[in-house]
Amino acid sequence: MFFRMIKGALFRQKSKMIMIAVTIALGSSLATAMLNIMLDVGDKVNQELKAYGANITVVPKENSVLDSLYDLDDGGESVAHLKEEDLGKIKTIFWGFNILDFTPFVNTVVTLGDGSTAKLTGTWFNHHLALNTGEELDAGIHSLRSWWEIKNGQWLDEQKESIPANGALIGSALAARLGVETGDTLEVNTAKGSQALQIAGVYDAGGDEDEQLFTLLPVAQMLADCQGLIDSIEVSALTTPDNELARKAATKGPGALSPADYETWYCTAYVSSICYQIQEAIPDSVASAVRQVAESEGTILDKTRLLMILITILSLFGSALGISNLVTASVMERSNEIGLLKAIGARDSRISGIVLTEIMLTAIVGGVAGYFMGYGFAQIIGHTVFASAIEMKPMVIPLVAVLIIIVTLAGSIPAIRMLLRLRPAEVLHGR
Amino acid sequence: MNLTASNISKKYNRSKGGANWFYAVKSIDLCIEAGKLTAVYGRSGSGKTTLLNLLGGLLQPSEGKVLCGETDIYAMPDKELSAFRNQHIGIVPQGAAALGNLTVLENVLLPSLIGGRSSDEQEKRAEALLQSFGIASLRDVMPRELSGGEQRRMAIARALMNRPEILLCDEPTGDLDDENTRVVLRLLRDEAAKGTAVLLFTHEADARNYADIVMKMDGGSLEKI
Numbered sequence: 001m002f003f004r005m006i007k008g009a010l011f012r013q014k015s016k017m018i019m020i021a022v023t024i025a026l027g028s029s030l031a032t033a034m035l036n037i038m039l040d041v042g043d044k045v046n047q048e049l050k051a052y053g054a055n056i057t058v059v060p061k062e063n064s065v066l067d068s069l070y071d072l073d074d075g076g077e078s079v080a081h082l083k084e085e086d087l088g089k090i091k092t093i094f095w096g097f098n099i100l101d102f103t104p105f106v107n108t109v110v111t112l113g114d115g116s117t118a119k120l121t122g123t124w125f126n127h128h129l130a131l132n133t134g135e136e137l138d139a140g141i142h143s144l145r146s147w148w149e150i151k152n153g154q155w156l157d158e159q160k161e162s163i164p165a166n167g168a169l170i171g172s173a174l175a176a177r178l179g180v181e182t183g184d185t186l187e188v189n190t191a192k193g194s195q196a197l198q199i200a201g202v203y204d205a206g207g208d209e210d211e212q213l214f215t216l217l218p219v220a221q222m223l224a225d226c227q228g229l230i231d232s233i234e235v236s237a238l239t240t241p242d243n244e245l246a247r248k249a250a251t252k253g254p255g256a257l258s259p260a261d262y263e264t265w266y267c268t269a270y271v272s273s274i275c276y277q278i279q280e281a282i283p284d285s286v287a288s289a290v291r292q293v294a295e296s297e298g299t300i301l302d303k304t305r306l307l308m309i310l311i312t313i314l315s316l317f318g319s320a321l322g323i324s325n326l327v328t329a330s331v332m333e334r335s336n337e338i339g340l341l342k343a344i345g346a347r348d349s350r351i352s353g354i355v356l357t358e359i360m361l362t363a364i365v366g367g368v369a370g371y372f373m374g375y376g377f378a379q380i381i382g383h384t385v386f387a388s389a390i391e392m393k394p395m396v397i398p399l400v401a402v403l404i405i406i407v408t409l410a411g412s413i414p415a416i417r418m419l420l421r422l423r424p425a426e427v428l429h430g431r
Numbered sequence: 432m433n434l435t436a437s438n439i440s441k442k443y444n445r446s447k448g449g450a451n452w453f454y455a456v457k458s459i460d461l462c463i464e465a466g467k468l469t470a471v472y473g474r475s476g477s478g479k480t481t482l483l484n485l486l487g488g489l490l491q492p493s494e495g496k497v498l499c500g501e502t503d504i505y506a507m508p509d510k511e512l513s514a515f516r517n518q519h520i521g522i523v524p525q526g527a528a529a530l531g532n533l534t535v536l537e538n539v540l541l542p543s544l545i546g547g548r549s550s551d552e553q554e555k556r557a558e559a560l561l562q563s564f565g566i567a568s569l570r571d572v573m574p575r576e577l578s579g580g581e582q583r584r585m586a587i588a589r590a591l592m593n594r595p596e597i598l599l600c601d602e603p604t605g606d607l608d609d610e611n612t613r614v615v616l617r618l619l620r621d622e623a624a625k626g627t628a629v630l631l632f633t634h635e636a637d638a639r640n641y642a643d644i645v646m647k648m649d650g651g652s653l654e655k656i
């Protein structure tokens with residue numbers, strides 16, 4: 001009987017109930033789309049930030065000055081060098097625990113068989129380090145370049161006995177230009193010597209590195225004639241986001257800080273204090289933070305997120321207002337029946353319960369429809385704005401459900417209460 | 432049980448936010464006695480429905496008290512007042528008031544359902560009421576299929592379902608023909624004879640032949656005639 005009372009309202013006020021469902025569907029679709037995009041794009045950028053793990057580069061002091069003066073970062077041989085034997089010291093700094101990974105680089109330009117040149121970099125791939133602290137670590141570009149796609153062949157594995165001493169990886173663009181494949185041997189020459197490289201794999205880095213060769217450190221050191229020396233180090237470290245203190249230290253130098261501030265700064269994992277400590281550990285080096293791009297991407301992401309949250313809140317607020325109006329109209333239209341229920345002794349809460357049940361049933365229909373509309377919106381926005389499909393997160397479903405319930409209740413309860421408490425006469429006059 | 436109103440008023444503000452107060456019901460003292468049929472005449476807009484709502488515990492008066500027996504009904508919270516109304520006050524609202532999705536029998540049963548009592552006994556009572564009002568054959572019909580007179584009889588049956596001591600009727604003969612008017616008035620007369628305090632708002636001249644007490648309402652005030 002209770003259900004037939006509700007059914008009556010649902011079917012006799014069809015157009016109003018459809019309007020309520022549509023209002024809720026709109027709110028729910030926007031919330032679904034925004035939440036999914038927010039979570040998915042957030043994940044994507046986070047993955048990228050993690051993948052671009054190298055957030056500090058270490059170069060010799062003299063080069064750093066020259067580089068910044070003449071913008072000499074052309075991949076050619078460096079004038080000054082760091083010592084290979086100092087590499088392990090990076091893990092001995094105060095924030096050594098936060099150093100996740102690092103790798104040395106030796107760069108040289110090699111002449112190929114057809115007379116053209118290419119940049120060759122010697123590095124660690126997954127170099128096993130046993131530090132004097134007792135800690136063990138696999139360091140190298142395998143994890144620092146986790147986004148590289150090995151198109152054929154495989155990564156060089158330094159921990160395998162069978163690794164060829166002349167093994168190398170070649171960038172996809174260079175491989176295509178030279179017509180080289182995995183398993184081929186490639187002859188490279190410098191003024192200092194020549195070497196046959198055995199191609200173990202072709203990688204796709206999606207950038208300048210596709211024009212390059214990567215080989216083991218000793219091979220590059222031999223070709224560049226710099227045994228025991230390296231050109232630069234890439235370091236991946238967990239850092240604390242910068243605050244006022246960190247910015248002050250970064251712009252004015254740690255010397256400008258008061259002793260207490262200095263202490264705090266030194267003992268916090270700011271990227272600037274980690275750089276400072278690396279410089280302390282490695283003689284004649286300059287460590288500096290990179291990936292400002294990623295940081296600004298992060299800021300933009302935060303702002304976009306805020307914008308999406310605002311849009312979601314506003315649209316839900318709009319839905320609540322719309323529902324409130326529709327509920328008021330629907331209750332007024334049925335003032336006869338509601339007045340009658342009150343007259344025969346139905347409590348306000350019971351009448352509210354009946355009206356709310358109707359609206360909740362309508363809201364469920366609208367909410368489900370809205371979820372699927374939102375799915376469509378998310379994909380459209382994903383493809384036009386972010387150029388990728390948006391993965392739908394299951395956790396959005398309960399989230400949207402809760403939001404819709406809150407919005408529906410917030411929209412209807414005040415309207416129903418107002419009608420029952422403040423204007424009973426209007427409801428009960430039977431006009 | 433008597434229903435006593437002492438000095439009740441209801442004022443409304445004509446201009447929103449302004450101070451243009453007017454009284455829909457003005458300082459009314461009234462006692463509706465058990466076993467008597469009290470008839471109140473009044474033109475449209477004289478404040479009848481407002482007074483009925485005040486007496487029935489549906490509308491808080493601006494001033495004054497309504498006592499049901501010894502109980503000050505507006506001193507109760509909504510929950511208690513609703514239960515009290517359900518048990519002790521029967522209301523026949525103005526116009527054709529029914530839940531459109533329920534049958535005639537279910538409509539009559541509604542007060543007992545809302546009061547939390549549903550049993551075969553209740554259903555028998557509802558059927559007996561329909562029988563005595565001459566609409567037993569219509570028990571499974573939907574309210575919209577009823578004639579005006581049948582609807583009014585159903586409304587009175589519903590108001591009497593829980594055997595209230597007080598029965599308040601808002602123009603129950605409003606748009607009925609003479610024949611049906613007489614049927615309804617006789618029903619109310621019979622109910623008063625059983626000891627119920629009956630209040631009848633009407634503009635049916637015939638009503639005075641059935642009433643024990645006759646009053647006239649005008650501009651929110653009440654006078655005995």
Ligand SMILES: Nc1ncnc2c1ncn2[C@@H]1O[C@H](COP(=O)(O)OP(=O)(O)O)[C@@H](O)[C@H]1O
Binds near residue numbers: 426455473477479480
């Ligand atoms: N909720 C209200 N707000 C303002 N004025 C009202 C309200 N209810 C009734 N009135 C006014 O009170 C007067 C009496 O109305 P009502 O009691 O319905 O009269 P009747 O039932 O005798 O026709 C009318 O002028 C009506 O417009």
Ligand SMILES: [Mg+2]
Binds near residue numbers: 479480481525601
């Ligand atoms: Mg009226």
